[in-house]
Amino acid sequence: MKLVVENLTCRRGLRTIFKDLSFKVEGGHGLLLTGANGSGKTTLLRMLAGFLEASGGKVHLEGGDEELELAEQCHYVGHHNGIKHSFTALENLQFLSDYLGGDNFEGAIDTFGLRGLEDIPAAIMSAGQKRRLGLSRLVLVERPIWFLDEPSVSLDVQSVEILAGVVSRHIKNGGIAIAATHVPLGLDFADELVMGKSQQG
Amino acid sequence: MAFREGGAIGTALGFYLIVVSILSIGIGPDLAILSKIAPGVLWGTLLLSALLSVDRIFHNDYEDGTLEVIALGPLPLELVAVAKATAHWISTAIPLVLMAPVLGMFLNLPAHGFWVLVVSMLAGTPAVSFLGAVGAGLTLGLGRGGQLLSLLILPLYIPVLIFGISTMDAVLVGPGSFSTSFAILAALSLATVVLTPFAAAAALRMNLQ
Numbered sequence: 001m002k003l004v005v006e007n008l009t010c011r012r013g014l015r016t017i018f019k020d021l022s023f024k025v026e027g028g029h030g031l032l033l034t035g036a037n038g039s040g041k042t043t044l045l046r047m048l049a050g051f052l053e054a055s056g057g058k059v060h061l062e063g064g065d066e067e068l069e070l071a072e073q074c075h076y077v078g079h080h081n082g083i084k085h086s087f088t089a090l091e092n093l094q095f096l097s098d099y100l101g102g103d104n105f106e107g108a109i110d111t112f113g114l115r116g117l118e119d120i121p122a123a124i125m126s127a128g129q130k131r132r133l134g135l136s137r138l139v140l141v142e143r144p145i146w147f148l149d150e151p152s153v154s155l156d157v158q159s160v161e162i163l164a165g166v167v168s169r170h171i172k173n174g175g176i177a178i179a180a181t182h183v184p185l186g187l188d189f190a191d192e193l194v195m196g197k198s199q200q201g
Numbered sequence: 202m203a204f205r206e207g208g209a210i211g212t213a214l215g216f217y218l219i220v221v222s223i224l225s226i227g228i229g230p231d232l233a234i235l236s237k238i239a240p241g242v243l244w245g246t247l248l249l250s251a252l253l254s255v256d257r258i259f260h261n262d263y264e265d266g267t268l269e270v271i272a273l274g275p276l277p278l279e280l281v282a283v284a285k286a287t288a289h290w291i292s293t294a295i296p297l298v299l300m301a302p303v304l305g306m307f308l309n310l311p312a313h314g315f316w317v318l319v320v321s322m323l324a325g326t327p328a329v330s331f332l333g334a335v336g337a338g339l340t341l342g343l344g345r346g347g348q349l350l351s352l353l354i355l356p357l358y359i360p361v362l363i364f365g366i367s368t369m370d371a372v373l374v375g376p377g378s379f380s381t382s383f384a385i386l387a388a389l390s391l392a393t394v395v396l397t398p399f400a401a402a403a404a405l406r407m408n409l410q
Binding site: 046 | 261264265266267269270271272273274275276406409410
C-alpha cells in the first residue's frame with residue numbers, strides 16, 4: 001500500500017497555499033507535517049482526506065481496497081472531535097461503530113482510558129476526555145490511513161504517550177499515518193515534511 | 202440515522218402556538234373574519250415556525266465535527282441529506298402539523314376543514330423540510346446564518362403556501378377542486394424530495410472545504 005501525492009497544488013481565491021507538492025508514503029511509514037501557523041498543514045490534510053478539491057495534481061492510493069474510495073479508507077481527526085455532546089461515551093462509540101463499521105469497543109475504551117466514562121454524556125466531559133473519546137474511533141474502526149491534525153491538543157502528558165503508542169502500533173502493522181503538529185508527539189516518524197519552505201518528500 | 206439533539210422542536214411548537222394566539226387575539230372575536238383567515242394564518246405561521254428549526258438540520262453536526270466523520274463514512278452526502286431532512290420532517294414538521302387543528306379551534310376553523318388542514322399539511326411539509334435542508338447547508342459556515350436562511354428559503358415556500366391554501370379553499374369555500382390542488386401540492390413535495398438532496402449535498406461539500 002502506498003499513498004502517492006503528485007504535484008498537488010492548492011489555491012484559495014488568489015492565494016496559493018502550496019504548489020507542486022509531491023511525496024509518497026508507503027505502508028508502515030509515518031509522515032510528520034511541521035510548519036508555522038498558516039503554512040497549510042490543515043489544508044493539506046483536508047485535501048488528502050477529500051474534503052477539498054485539489055487545484056492541481058492528484059492524490060491516489062496504490063494497493064488499497066479497489067472497491068472503496070480513499071475517503072472510506074481513512075480516518076481524519078481534525079480540530080473538532082466529531083462526537084455528539086448529548087450522547088454518552090458509549091452511545092457515541094455505538095453510533096460510530098454502526099455507521100463506520102468497526103466494533104472494537106473494548107479496545108477503544110481501554111486504550112484511551114475511557115473506562116468509567118461510558119455512561120457520562122460527552123457534554124460534561126473535560127476537553128481532554130472529549131478529545132480522547134474523539135480519538136478512540138481510530139481504534140474502534142480499523143482503517144489503514146490516518147490523517148491527524150494536531151491530535152494532541154488538550155491531552156495530558158500521559159494521554160499523549162498513549163496516542164503516540166497507538167500511532168506507532170498502527171504504523172508497525174503496516175498502516176500509514178500523516179500527522180500535523182508543532183509539539184513533539186514522542187513519535188519517531190521516519191519522514192518529515194516542512195510546510196511553507198522548500199517542499200519535497 | 203435518528204441521531205439528533207433535542208432543542209428546536211419545543212421552540213418551533215411554542216412559536217406556532219404564540220403567533221397564532223397573538224393573531225387571533227389581535228384580530229378580535231369576530232368569528233366570521235377569524236374563520237375566513239384561518240387557513241392563511243395556520244399555513245403561514247406553520248412555515249415560519251418550521252423555518253425557525255431548519256437551520257439546526259446540519260448545524261450541530263457541523264459544529265462538533267460529526268459531519269466530517271459522516272463524510273468519510275460509507276453513505277454519500279446526498280443520502281445523508283435525505284436522512285437529515287426526513288429526521289427534521291418527522292421530529293418537527295409532524296408535531297407542528299398535529300398541533301395545527303388545535304390552533305384551528307382558536308380561529309374558528311369550520312369543522313369540515315380540520316381533516317383537509319392536516320392532510321394538506323402532511324402533503325406539503327416534506328417540501329418545507331427538504332428545501333430547508335438546502336438553505337441550512339448553504340448557510341452552515343456563516344455565524345448568524347439564520348437571517349440569511351429566511352431570505353433564501355421563504356420565497357421558495359410560496360408555492361407550497363399557495364397550493365396548501367387553495368387545497369383548503371376548495372373544500373371550505375369552493376369553487377375549485379380539492380384533488381387538483383392537492384395533487385400539485387403533493388407533486389411539489391415529491392419533486393423537492395427527489396431534487397433537493399443533490400443541492401444540499403453540494404452545499405455541504407462546499408462548506409466542508
